[in-house]
Amino acid sequence: MPHSHALGLLVRKLRSVANLSADEEQAVMTLPVALKQFRAGEDFVHEGDRPEHCALIVRGWACRHKSTTDGKRQILSIHFSGEIPDLQSLLLRSMDHSLSAMTDAEIGYIPHGALNATLERCWHLTRPLWRTTLIDGAIYREWLLAAGRLDTAQHMGHLFCELYRRLEAVGMAASDEYEFSITQAELGDVLGLSSVHVNRTVQALRRRGLVEWPRGRVKTLDFEALARFSQFTPDYLHHVA
Amino acid sequence: MPHSHALGLLVRKLRSVANLSADEEQAVMTLPVALKQFRAGEDFVHEGDRPEHCALIVRGWACRHKSTTDGKRQILSIHFSGEIPDLQSLLLRSMDHSLSAMTDAEIGYIPHGALNATLERCWHLTRPLWRTTLIDGAIYREWLLAAGRLDTAQHMGHLFCELYRRLEAVGMAASDEYEFSITQAELGDVLGLSSVHVNRTVQALRRRGLVEWPRGRVKTLDFEALARFSQFTPDYLHHVA
DNA sequence: CGCTCTCTTGATAGACTTCAATGTTAGTGG
């Protein structure tokens, strides 16, 4: 079975957000995957590209980002193992943003042709895939609400909560903590803040006893308290029960 | 032909963002629609609902919105004739936000059952519909970039440009202007600003000769100049050529 | 006319950015 590890991660992800029939799971497991390694900071899909394959994250963290013409970067979403951040390229010809490795990462390329052929054969599989893109949309909406109407500390706390729940849903987090190696400057690009202000906000969360953040690891000391403080509720993630 | 007007608007919209075969168009035109009127300010879908139909906007403007627990409202997207802002409810059981009429509006309800039956029969129609939700996602991303990394005047200008291009794509705008009755307070809920600051920003755009905004009508006096100022480029709207 | 909604303006406080400097940590080669 070629690349059953990579495809197993994809199945695990799809199961966390949709009901997957045995047929559909089987169809996923027969997809071809070409693996490639990237270093932290490298883009693996570029704005303007017209991709002929989708990128499955096999190992490491990735982000979607876009910059203003004067060079200010905004991170638009964060992704990890099992996710296909450019699934939309199957239907939207050209990339309107870039995808970048946040840590050293392994990417599995799945040709559009193979994916389309599989969907022709097992067209009910379209629905779980569509659903993952709809949930991505729900996450963008929540980020918009957080960016516009939460204060900075809440916004940051909300992000930590979201990542915890998403990781937990695929068994990658437990006990109120998870691996996540991100610099304060990158976090600023997520929240739309300067790194200086990120630093001060992290300290505020620490002082309140809500978050610890030693090198490469996020600890939400009291998840429920952090969620309450950040107005985080997980409904919008639409995880299956 | 029942409700051919409402469904015609839907077809016009779908054609602006995807290639629609004759079969697919025919399938759309046979969908059942139940019309209902709403007054400006009324919600027609509520956060927490588990809708059994999708809402097609037949007449008027609508917005998607969500509020923080302390009552600060964020508008997450803006919609007009021919759009189905809650199409995602077909796959995501519960609404994670509300939909509201921004002007007096007419909504056409299409039962999920009928839509699913049509998609079973003409399953290629899934793709144009999926594509509309992916473009909604691209718009959310652009709004995130604008919210995080553009200054206030650029952010506002960007919104005016986006709406112009979207309306133009379905023949609802021309000559650098369009009908849009929105208050400065509502615009604040879009941009994440107080109404006072919206007012000052509008004046700044007026002083620069970029935007006029008499009651109920937006005029981008020099669209290209406004687009340049606001860093607006329409790629992310993925309109068909 | 009086009422309401919206737009407008001024003043002040607080949030956030920017610039610049300093501290901390991990890794490297001696």
Next chain:
DNA sequence: CCACTAACATTGAAGTCTATCAAGAGAGCG
């Protein structure tokens, strides 16, 4: 083990941006 480097985190100070409060002006409507 130590000096050295690079990357990242932290701090202070000054200036800009935005919210909030408060008040007044205009328009539409009974």
